[in-house]
């Protein structure tokens with residue numbers, strides 16, 4: 001998919017076909033037993049309630065004219081029993097189906113989450129998070145009822161229809177055909193609006209996705225919005241997006257409303273015809289008043305399941321628009337994954353080799369071209385250079401967050417595209433520019449790097465990176481609860497926690513991407529000691545704009561023009577008086 005934005009409708013990569021619905025059956029099949037029981041309960045309940053018109057007919061035609069009080073009481077009691085039984089069974093069924101619906105939601109959501117966890121960075125680069133969230137949360141909710149109750153009700157209504165037809169044909173064949181006469185008109189209307197209705201619901205799903213994406217983006221960016229006083233402008237954008245959602249929703253509902261409107265009118269017309277034909281046209285000898293009344297009731301009852309079926313059809317068309325999106329997400333290829341028979345990367349020493357590597361985020365726009373270098377185990381490498389030159393890209397490739405377009409990346413001589421991702425990434429320690437903090441305690445956040453770490457190990461790691469002191473200053477120390485993204489913490493504190501997290505994982509290759517940029521000079525000096533500990537014996541890649549922090553690295557690589565323009569120690573590069581020299585002296589003059 002091309003890059004998407006909150007106000008761009010997503011195109012469906014593949015149109016819906018019945019295969020999607022068959023795929024949904026996988027989730028339904030798991031619920032086979034409760035669904036069959038619910039179906040049987042409903043069928044009994046429907047059959048019991050259907051006997052009511054027959055009782056009524058008998059009472060009117062036989063019991064009342066005979067003035068038989070005893071049987072009248074008996075028939076009335078039986079009528080009451082039929083109502084109570086059918087209501088009771090319907091209640092049990094409804095409870096069972098609620099549970100089935102929730103199980104289906106659970107299964108689809110779990111599959112989506114599992115898949116989303118595996119999708120590569122590229123997937124997330126290309127679309128707003130809100131558009132992903134809405135699929136997992138809202139769309140799954142919207143389809144569960146169709147996949148659970150919808151299926152059962154569909155079968156039931158068909159069975160119901162057959163029962164009613166059998167009952168009504170048993171009472172009077174001629175009047176039964178009058179009841180059926182409205183069917184062709186109904187089917188004609190359905191066929192006429194089918195495609196437009198489906199498109200209307202697809203548009204609704206697009207617009208709701210846009211609103212969600214903008215909402216999510218606005219909440220994440222609220223600080224910047226308020227800094228730049230953009231509230232009014234943003235309200236305008238939101239109003240526009242919410243307005244087009246409303247318009248599409250109303251349009252889709254107009255199609256939906258057309259169906260019950262047609263059914264209601266047809267039901268009324270055929271019922272009226274029954275009375276009219278029954279009273280005027282047919283022979284009063286063989287059409288009793290009881291038959292006319294029973295057929296009038298059946299006429300209404302016959303069109304009731306059709307009305308229900310048409311509502312189910314509406315829900316189905318609506319759900320299809322969401323199912324398409326859900327399956328599209330589940331079908332999203334995991335482009336960065338283990339190759340068949342991928343080997344486990346053994347414990348590494350930390351040698352990193354780029355062999356003629358070319359890489360592009362978007363085809364045709366190479367960020368790196370024919371890049372080659374060889375880093376010995378334990379070497380510390382600084383990647384410096386202008387903004388946007390490709391420093392972060394180089395380190396992202398070492399962990400195989402993206403697939404390269406050409407060449408090879410080797411770790412200890414193993415091609416990283418041929419080893420399992422887990423064995424590769426578990427030996428890397430990566431500290432990104434944005435040290436993400438998860439909701440939970442500080443202790444949990446550090447433990448993220450090694451789930452079985454003891455509290456002592458965690459505190460030792462925090463001490464090494466100078467985080468222990470500030471953590472203890474909080475009222476609850478290591479048990480302090482932090483919000484998602486760590487909004488209770490300063491940027492520097494977040495970075496220190498993230499250092500401790502990385503140290504705890506004890507990786508052989510360490511990547512620090514602007515990891516010390518938010519730490520004040522005094523803490524940084526202290527941290528430097530911890531950092532020296534952290535770097536000892538590990539291959540490290542350090543990206544830093546502040547060159548004073550990387551002067552002591554074994555090798556400095558200046559990234560520019562899709563490759564490494566200069567490489568050497570600080571002294572060597574200063575002596576060369578090239579790009580690095582210019583950058584360094586410019587920074588010195590600023591300081």
Ligand SMILES: Nc1ncnc2c1ncn2[C@@H]1O[C@H](COP(=O)(O)OP(=O)(O)OP(=O)(O)O)[C@@H](O)[C@H]1O
Nearest residue numbers: 125361362367385386387388389390391392393394
């Ligand atoms: N996910 C992405 N999709 C497409 N292009 C990207 C992506 N990430 C980075 N780029 C582009 O790749 C180039 C290199 O980006 P990179 O983040 O590697 O630069 P950098 O040297 O680390 O920059 P900085 O010093 O600002 O962090 C930039 O031109 C950037 O626009």
